[in-house]
Amino acid sequence: MAVSLDLPADAALAERHEKAPAVGERLPVHSAVCFGCADIPHGLRLASWVADDEAGAAVVTSRMELRPDQQGAPGLLHGGLLTSAFDEVLGSVVALVTRPCVTARLETDFRRPMPIGRTLWLRGRVDGRRGRKLYVSGTAHLDDEHGPVVGTAKALFLKVEMEHFLKNSRPEDLEALGVSPEQIRAARS
Numbered sequence: 373m374a375v376s377l378d379l380p381a382d383a384a385l386a387e388r389h390e391k392a393p394a395v396g397e398r399l400p401v402h403s404a405v406c407f408g409c410a411d412i413p414h415g416l417r418l419a420s421w422v423a424d425d426e427a428g429a430a431v432v433t434s435r436m437e438l439r440p441d442q443q444g445a446p447g448l449l450h451g452g453l454l455t456s457a458f459d460e461v462l463g464s465v466v467a468l469v470t471r472p473c474v475t476a477r478l479e480t481d482f483r484r485p486m487p488i489g490r491t492l493w494l495r496g497r498v499d500g501r502r503g504r505k506l507y508v509s510g511t512a513h514l515d516d517e518h519g520p521v522v523g524t525a526k527a528l529f530l531k532v533e534m535e536h537f538l539k540n541s542r543p544e545d546l547e548a549l550g551v552s553p554e555q556i557r558a559a560r561s
């Protein structure tokens with residue numbers, strides 16, 4: 373049975389970590405090969421900034437240009453790419469609070485078609501935290517940060533240890549980041 377993504381009544385406010393970028397700052401690319409944020413030809417190439425929130429929660433705003441190589445139906449964005457964009461935006465906002473975290477569950481509602489050639493503005497917010505669980509939500513707007521809502525999302529991210537990556541990532545990719553074969557073997561033994 374699917375577990376609810378609704379914020380539990382006893383969830384705490386999730387503020388930005390003291391070392392996280394400040395409101396207005398652009399987020400750095402978190403990995404040079406990331407499908408969501410890196411400047412690679414086939415990627416979504418999202419550009420993200422830390423945004424303000426009245427309640428003090430962590431919020432990120434992202435921009436995505438909709439390209440011809442991202443079509444599903446002719447002239448319209450493939451729906452799975454909106455979900456991917458939400459994964460990136462919501463993962464980025466969670467990383468302002470604590471990291472590393474991974475997506476455990478992500479739901480997307482598709483509200484309006486997204487024409488190629490237009491711009492999406494996405495907003496992600498950490499609505500609350502309960503232990504390892506971070507409850508997040510997002511909206512996607514057409515052309516403008518306050519433009520028509522084309523999609524909404526809710527997700528649960530879980531805090532994990534570095535072991536998660538040491539045990540599961542492809543060894544050559546870990547080694548390219550400076551992790552030694554011994555560290556990888558030790559995590560997997």
Ligand SMILES: CCCCCCCC(=O)SCCNC(=O)CCNC(=O)[C@H](O)C(C)(C)COP(=O)(O)OP(=O)(O)OC[C@H]1O[C@@H](n2cnc3c(N)ncnc32)[C@H](O)[C@@H]1OP(=O)(O)O
Nearest residue numbers: 375402408459460463464467473474475476477528530532
């Ligand atoms: C800056 C970075 C931006 C990056 C953006 C991109 C982010 C990503 O795409 S991450 C990649 C996609 N995600 C993954 O690969 C994760 C794969 N899944 C896993 O590794 C594991 O299932 C993992 C880590 C999520 C959970 O496993 P584990 O740590 O053993 O937790 P587990 O004990 O099963 O569950 C802990 C709690 O979470 C709940 N939970 C776990 N999975 C789910 C789920 N899918 N839905 C709802 N609740 C869940 C459990 O019910 C449990 O709740 P409670 O404590 O109340 O009993």
